[in-house]
Amino acid sequence: MIRNVDVSAVVPGRVASVATPAIPTHILDNARRLVSPLGTLNHGLTTGRYQSPLRYPGAKSSLAPMIARILEAAKGSRQVPEINLLVEPFAGGASASLRLVGHGIVDRVLLADVDPLVTAFWQVAAADTDSLIDRMHDEWSRYVKPGGMTGVERWDYWRSWTPARNAKPATVRLGLAVQCLFLNRTTFSGILHGKAGPIGGRKQESQYGIGCRWNPASIEERLRYIGHLYETGRLVDVWRKDWKQTLADVPEHYPQLIPSRVVAYLDPPYLEKASHLYRTSFDPSGGYGGDGAGKSRPNDHMLHIQLATYLRTKAQFRWLLSYDNNPLLTDSPWLYAHARMTPSKEDRETLGVRSWNLTKRLVKMRYTASGKTGKRNADELLITTLPSSTVPIDHQLRELPM
Numbered sequence: 001m002i003r004n005v006d007v008s009a010v011v012p013g014r015v016a017s018v019a020t021p022a023i024p025t026h027i028l029d030n031a032r033r034l035v036s037p038l039g040t041l042n043h044g045l046t047t048g049r050y051q052s053p054l055r056y057p058g059a060k061s062s063l064a065p066m067i068a069r070i071l072e073a074a075k076g077s078r079q080v081p082e083i084n085l086l087v088e089p090f091a092g093g094a095s096a097s098l099r100l101v102g103h104g105i106v107d108r109v110l111l112a113d114v115d116p117l118v119t120a121f122w123q124v125a126a127a128d129t130d131s132l133i134d135r136m137h138d139e140w141s142r143y144v145k146p147g148g149m150t151g152v153e154r155w156d157y158w159r160s161w162t163p164a165r166n167a168k169p170a171t172v173r174l175g176l177a178v179q180c181l182f183l184n185r186t187t188f189s190g191i192l193h194g195k196a197g198p199i200g201g202r203k204q205e206s207q208y209g210i211g212c213r214w215n216p217a218s219i220e221e222r223l224r225y226i227g228h229l230y231e232t233g234r235l236v237d238v239w240r241k242d243w244k245q246t247l248a249d250v251p252e253h254y255p256q257l258i259p260s261r262v263v264a265y266l267d268p269p270y271l272e273k274a275s276h277l278y279r280t281s282f283d284p285s286g287g288y289g290g291d292g293a294g295k296s297r298p299n300d301h302m303l304h305i306q307l308a309t310y311l312r313t314k315a316q317f318r319w320l321l322s323y324d325n326n327p328l329l330t331d332s333p334w335l336y337a338h339a340r341m342t343p344s345k346e347d348r349e350t351l352g353v354r355s356w357n358l359t360k361r362l363v364k365m366r367y368t369a370s371g372k373t374g375k376r377n378a379d380e381l382l383i384t385t386l387p388s389s390t391v392p393i394d395h396q397l398r399e400l401p402m
Helices: 024-033 066-076 096-104 116-127 131-143 148-160 171-185 216-233 243-253 298-313 327-331 345-350
Strands: 087-088 111-112 234-237 260-264 319-324 360-367 377-385
Touching: 066 096, 066 243, 066 319, 066 377, 087 096, 087 243, 096 111, 096 260, 111 243, 116 131, 116 171, 116 216, 116 234, 131 148, 131 171, 131 216, 148 171, 216 234, 243 260, 243 298
Parallel strands: 087 111, 087 260, 111 234, 260 319
Antiparallel strands: 319 377, 360 377
16 A cells, blocks of 8 residues: 655564564565566556656656666666666656656656655555546636636635644545645646746736646546556555655665665756755755745755765665756766765675766756746756666767766
8 A cells, every 4th residue: 555654654563483584564565566467558648748647847758768778778687687666766747757667667666755745646646546536627627727816716725725733644645635736737837836826827817827737638547547557566655755765765675676676766856946946855844945935055055965975875776867967966076976886885784785887878858947948958967877888878878078
């Protein structure tokens, strides 16, 4: 079942054993789910242009083919026999994960995000799909469809909505999921933080009104796709955890896949402008920028350094990272200037951390995350610890200039 696991969650109880060490029940359950036959994924959206119900700043659906090439090239090698699980610690709209599991590039996906709205949305979309669909249609017919001030008033309602103190957990989760979906589909660029306003403005004088991105039939189809992935065992879980707790907990929950049958795909907030795009990201307490107005703080780069340090020294399984191509990322020794992972002797001995090569590639894509300059070509930086000998290099996946 989907668990609303927070960073302070307690590990489930253990199974008693006489002759051998006790095996946690969640590990046994996870192992059974991972070995179960999947069969063929039969759903029309596997080839659809859009698969995620969420609109997300910097969504990686257009990057998914390049990620797929890298993962597919690594599969079957001596170092990476299979990719049984893809973990996405910055789930967001999860567009890359959905496409990769839909095309069979990876067997299963596990989504995690620190934002309570985003986490609740994916949990409910997976495990209580019909309820979310019903609420989605209700919001459309009663508030969004008429447009004008009715929709804006409803936007204000959801912007300020908070769960009742005595509400049941399932009710709270459903409410948060509806709040996430409503704000995502009716707010400029799908941005969830407090700075962005409703599509079409408060006066609704634009030709594109607040309901222009609310397409009930399409949203329902995508929600049912999420439910189908969960029912067929391809979406194995949704965690409410930050990236660090997620990466640390995967080896505990899926030890049989360590180190090379599980891959993390990380799409962190960009080094620049992230505070204008994301409600929460690195900071579980509520936001990327600390001033409440979406402005970056001087120490925001420390959050990127903490991620880089962990990936370079403590990651127990393979990972692939996508970023905006900021020169600082590959120039700074505090980030990704290194050619190899550099775990400490203690981490090598106690955690089994390997010293894998860091392979870097540039991919050209259409960049629209700013929402102000229109679409433009820009390079995306990919860094991975998948076997360097398998990572393609050509006009699509280019080496970094010397």
